[in-house]
Amino acid sequence: MDSTSDITVGQVVKSRAGRDKGNIFLVLDIIDDKYLYVVDGDIRKLDNPKKKKVKHLIIYNTIVPELKEKIENGTKINNAYIRKLLEPFKIKL
Known part of the structure; x- marks a missing residue:
């Protein structure tokens, strides 16, 4: 799978x-x-996102709709918010 067609913000x-x-x-x-540009709010902050090749990523089916909406609406988000969203995934995965 080397296509971003099934990957979303x-x-x-x-x-x-x-x-x-x-x-x-x-x-x-x-x-x-x-x-893609990826962030974790910790090492890779919003002001310095990591440019990653799709083939170097494991793509999960989980999408955080709040983040997608905020980015699309141009709502200001911060690194603490990103860390909070990722909190449950760091435990599970």
Whole structure:
């Protein structure tokens, strides 16, 4: 699966390669069909999102609709909010 057609903003992903292997992120933006911007609110903050190749990510079916809405509406979000959204996933996954 090397296509972003089934990936959306606010989706939960896990890094499977690189220095951040095993970390859980949220998709902040989709660059093109190979690259995404991901954030975790901790190491990768909103002002410095990580550019990741789709093939280096495990894509989960979980989407955080509140984040997607806030980004689409241009609502200000902060890193603490991102960390709070990711909290339940760090325990489960």
